[in-house]
Amino acid sequence: MQVHDSRQRYCLGIEATADDFSVGILGFDGKVLANIIDVFLSETGGIHPREAARHHAEVAGTVVSRAFQQAGITPKDVTIVAFSQGPGLGPCLRTGATVARALAAYLSVPLVGVNHSVAHIEIGKLKTGARDPVALYVSGGNTIVAAFECGRYRVFGETLDIALGNCLDVFAREAGLRHRRGMPFGAALEQLAAKGEKLIALPYTVKGMDLSLSGLLTAAVTLLRKGECKLEDLCYSLQENAFSMVTEVTERALAHTEKKEVLLTGGVAANKRLQTMLKAIAEEHDARFSVVPREFATDNGAMIAWTGVLAYRHGVVTPVEESFVKLRWRLDRVDVPWLK
Numbered sequence: 001m002q003v004h005d006s007r008q009r010y011c012l013g014i015e016a017t018a019d020d021f022s023v024g025i026l027g028f029d030g031k032v033l034a035n036i037i038d039v040f041l042s043e044t045g046g047i048h049p050r051e052a053a054r055h056h057a058e059v060a061g062t063v064v065s066r067a068f069q070q071a072g073i074t075p076k077d078v079t080i081v082a083f084s085q086g087p088g089l090g091p092c093l094r095t096g097a098t099v100a101r102a103l104a105a106y107l108s109v110p111l112v113g114v115n116h117s118v119a120h121i122e123i124g125k126l127k128t129g130a131r132d133p134v135a136l137y138v139s140g141g142n143t144i145v146a147a148f149e150c151g152r153y154r155v156f157g158e159t160l161d162i163a164l165g166n167c168l169d170v171f172a173r174e175a176g177l178r179h180r181r182g183m184p185f186g187a188a189l190e191q192l193a194a195k196g197e198k199l200i201a202l203p204y205t206v207k208g209m210d211l212s213l214s215g216l217l218t219a220a221v222t223l224l225r226k227g228e229c230k231l232e233d234l235c236y237s238l239q240e241n242a243f244s245m246v247t248e249v250t251e252r253a254l255a256h257t258e259k260k261e262v263l264l265t266g267g268v269a270a271n272k273r274l275q276t277m278l279k280a281i282a283e284e285h286d287a288r289f290s291v292v293p294r295e296f297a298t299d300n301g302a303m304i305a306w307t308g309v310l311a312y313r314h315g316v317v318t319p320v321e322e323s324f325v326k327l328r329w330r331l332d333r334v335d336v337p338w339l340k
């Protein structure tokens with residue numbers, strides 16, 4: 001329980017782009033008072049958008065109450081409500097937006113629509129002290145190398161097909177691993193990969209500054225089904241290839257921009273092997289490496305609340321009639337007036 005400060009202003013942030021429904025409460029000074037995450041777990045481990053949205057609607061009331069309880073403030077203390085407006089899965093986004101609109105209207109406070117990808121970078125900066133990094137944002141739905149240039153985060157490289165987290169998750173599911181609370185597929189795969197010894201040849205596809213992971217996934221699944229390789233070796237080889245690809249693109253963005261920081265963010269940032277690879281290239285370029293803390297790596301409401309505060313302080317509010325969700329809202333389409 002936190003001690004309520006009556007001079008402080010607070011933002012409540014709602015995240016619901018995919019499988020997580022999360023509510024964060026944060027002071028305008030950046031102090032996180034609450035960050036409750038309720039993840040949708042299906043039988044198969046996949047995300048069916050409408051089933052995930054139903055989960056979000058069912059847990060929303062409880063998650064909001066738990067967030068207030070953890071924060072030690074009451075609803076009337078909230079100054080603004082922020083929500084993830086995109087990109088993401090339509091039914092999930094709409095559920096989050098509906099909860100946000102209802103809360104903002106009930107509390108008579110402004111609504112701020114936040115870009116989910118920008119939020120992953122901003123929470124990474126807040127939590128690590130990075131100021132102007134080349135960011136590698138890797139999650140279940142996104143794989144982007146970005147850095148701030150001329151008023152916006154610019155995309156220097158990205159996946160041409162599936163996201164890194166998705167690649168790991170699909171392989172893990174094929175291999176019969178279980179997705180459990182506190183142990184996502186990627187983490188289960190990481191444990192097996194640590195026991196791998198033999199590097200198996202798999203496709204490595206970097207095209208210019210972009211990369212492709214679907215060929216790698218198909219080849220790994222094909223070998224898995226043949227049953228001739230040890231699962232540990234396959235997990236190890238899949239990780240080595242996929243992580244080398246994103247590291248190569250990040251290194252080139254670093255060389256091009258001559259920035260002095262590398263930030264790793266998004267759910268896959270929890271992976272120790274990926275952290276090691278990125279740290280190595282950062283050091284080679286005399287850049288500081290930082291990684292978002294685990295609690296803020298996966299989708300979370302605190303990152304939405306923080307980005308809402310940054311935007312609101314620079315005059316951004318989202319009228320209800322403009323609060324429709326944007327399923328493909330690209331990172332490089334968002335003005336970030338709080339950065340110079």
Ligand code: AMP
Pocket residue numbers: 020138139140141164165166168169184185186187188190266267268269270271272297298299
């Ligand atoms: P997000 O989409 O940001 O909520 O992050 C979820 C993604 O992060 C999923 O694809 C997870 O499998 C992945 N993930 C979580 N922990 C790890 C880990 N230790 N290693 C690799 N991937 C992970």
Ligand code: MG
Pocket residue numbers: 018019020140267298299
């Ligand atoms: Mg998620």
